[in-house]
Amino acid sequence: MISSIIFISLLIILGIFSFKRYRQIYQNIQLGMPWSPSNQLKDRIKNTILIALGQKKMFSRPIPAIFHLFIYLAFIFTQIELIEILIDGIFNSHRFIFHLAEGSFAASIYIGLINFIEILSVSAFVATLVFLSRRNLLKLPRLNMKELTGWPAKDANIILIAEIYLISCIFIMNSADLALQDPANSQYHFLLSSLLVPFWNGISFHTIEIFERIGWWGHVIGIFGFIAYLPYSKHLHIILAFPNAFFSNDDAKGKINYMPQIFNEIQSMMDPSFASNSDGSEMKFGAKDVQDLTWKNLLDAYSCTECGRCTSSCPANQTGKLLSPRKIMMDTRDRLEEVGINIQENGSFVPDNKSLIHDYISVEELRACTTCNACVEECPVNISPLDIIVQLRRNLIMEESNSPQEWNMMFGNIETNGAPWKFSPTERGNWANK
Numbered sequence: 001m002i003s004s005i006i007f008i009s010l011l012i013i014l015g016i017f018s019f020k021r022y023r024q025i026y027q028n029i030q031l032g033m034p035w036s037p038s039n040q041l042k043d044r045i046k047n048t049i050l051i052a053l054g055q056k057k058m059f060s061r062p063i064p065a066i067f068h069l070f071i072y073l074a075f076i077f078t079q080i081e082l083i084e085i086l087i088d089g090i091f092n093s094h095r096f097i098f099h100l101a102e103g104s105f106a107a108s109i110y111i112g113l114i115n116f117i118e119i120l121s122v123s124a125f126v127a128t129l130v131f132l133s134r135r136n137l138l139k140l141p142r143l144n145m146k147e148l149t150g151w152p153a154k155d156a157n158i159i160l161i162a163e164i165y166l167i168s169c170i171f172i173m174n175s176a177d178l179a180l181q182d183p184a185n186s187q188y189h190f191l192l193s194s195l196l197v198p199f200w201n202g203i204s205f206h207t208i209e210i211f212e213r214i215g216w217w218g219h220v221i222g223i224f225g226f227i228a229y230l231p232y233s234k235h236l237h238i239i240l241a242f243p244n245a246f247f248s249n250d251d252a253k254g255k256i257n258y259m260p261q262i263f264n265e266i267q268s269m270m271d272p273s274f275a276s277n278s279d280g281s282e283m284k285f286g287a288k289d290v291q292d293l294t295w296k297n298l299l300d301a302y303s304c305t306e307c308g309r310c311t312s313s314c315p316a317n318q319t320g321k322l323l324s325p326r327k328i329m330m331d332t333r334d335r336l337e338e339v340g341i342n343i344q345e346n347g348s349f350v351p352d353n354k355s356l357i358h359d360y361i362s363v364e365e366l367r368a369c370t371t372c373n374a375c376v377e378e379c380p381v382n383i384s385p386l387d388i389i390v391q392l393r394r395n396l397i398m399e400e401s402n403s404p405q406e407w408n409m410m411f412g413n414i415e416t417n418g419a420p421w422k423f424s425p426t427e428r429g430n431w432a433n434k
C-alpha cells in the first residue's frame, strides 16, 4: 500500500513537472515566424519513417550507427517493459502481465520479449561503454570541440552513465527475481540474467528479496529521473527527431528561398497600386534574433543531437575558420531559452539589449559560411544550420549594412550594372566582337 502511494505520488510529480517543461518548449518554438513545408504529406510520413524511425542518415557512418542502433532499440523495447513496471507500481503487484498470461502462449511471448530486452540491454551496455570511451578516452575531435566544453560535455556523460545505471538495475532485478524462484518449479527463465544467479548463492532469501526491490525501485527512479531530465538535455532529440523529420524540407539543397520583403519592394516599384507592406508593420530583412527565425528553425535548435557531423564536414571549419554549424544550432537554442525565460518572468518579451547576432553568433562566423550545404546533407535528423545562417547574414547586410568592402563593390555593381562586374550592361556583348 505504502509502496503504491509512493509510486503514484512520484508519477504525479513527474507528470506535472514534465508537462510544464514541455509546454515551455512548445511555447518557445511558437515564438518563431510562420512557416509551412512545401512537400506532400506522404513524403513527410516517408521522411519520418526513414530518417527518425529508421535512422537512415546515421548509416553514412556505419560503425557509430550500429552502436547507436543498439541503444535506440534497447530504449524502444524497454518501453514495453515499462508498461508492466507502471502497472506493478500502481497496484503493488509483481510481474502483473506475466501472471495474467501465465499458462497460455502469451506467457511464452512475454518471456521471449524479456529475453530479447536483456540481449538488447547488454548490446546497449557495450555501446554505451564505447561511446563513453571515444568521448573521454579517445577524445574524438568532433566530440571535444570548444562549444562542447562545460555543460554539453557533462550532459552527454550524464545520460551515458544513466544508461549504464538503468541496465545494471534491470539485471539486479531480474537475476534476484530468478534466484528467489523455486528451482524445481520455476515460472520463467531469462537467459542472460540466469548467468548472474550464482552470484546470489549463499545470500539469504530475505536479502535477495531486498536486492530485487532495490533493482526494481532503482530502475523506476532512474526512468523517472531520465524522463524529467530529458527536456533539459540534448537527448530531447529522442522525441523531437520525429516531428523534425516530419516537417523537414525536401527542396533541392541548392535552393535558397527568396525574401517576400524584396519581392514586395520590387512589385511595388513596378506597380504602384501594389501595397508592399499592407499591414503597416515594420519591415524587417532577415533575422536578428530568434523571434525573427521560423518556428521550424527553432524546432531544429531543440532537435539538435550535438553530434557534430555537420561541423566535421563543414569546409569552413575544416580550414580553421571560426564557424561551426553545430554551435549555430546550440547558440540558437540557448538564446531561445533565454528569451523564453524573459517572457515567462515578464509576461511579454522585455528587450534585454541582446540578440542572436553579435551576442551569441559573431559576424566572423556568419561570413565564413560558403553555403555549400554539407552540414544539411550530413545531419542525421535533417536540420538545416544553413537556413539560420542565411537569415542572419541577410539581416547583417540589409539591416546593418555590415559586409566586407569587397562585397559592397559587388553589391554596387549588381545595383548599377545588373551583374557583379564593373562593366556597363551595354558593354556586355563586346567579347563577341573580338
Ligand code: SF4
Pocket (backbone or CB within 6 Å): 310, 313, 314, 315, 316, 317, 323, 324, 325, 368, 369, 370, 371, 372, 373, 374, 375, 376, 385, 386, 389
Ligand atoms: S553550408 Fe556553411 S555551415 Fe554548412 S557546411 Fe557549408 S560552409 Fe559549413
Ligand code: SF4
Pocket (backbone or CB within 6 Å): 303, 304, 305, 306, 307, 308, 309, 310, 311, 325, 326, 329, 378, 379, 380, 381, 382, 383, 385
Ligand atoms: S545540426 Fe545535425 S549534424 Fe549538426 S550537431 Fe546537430 S544533429 Fe548533429
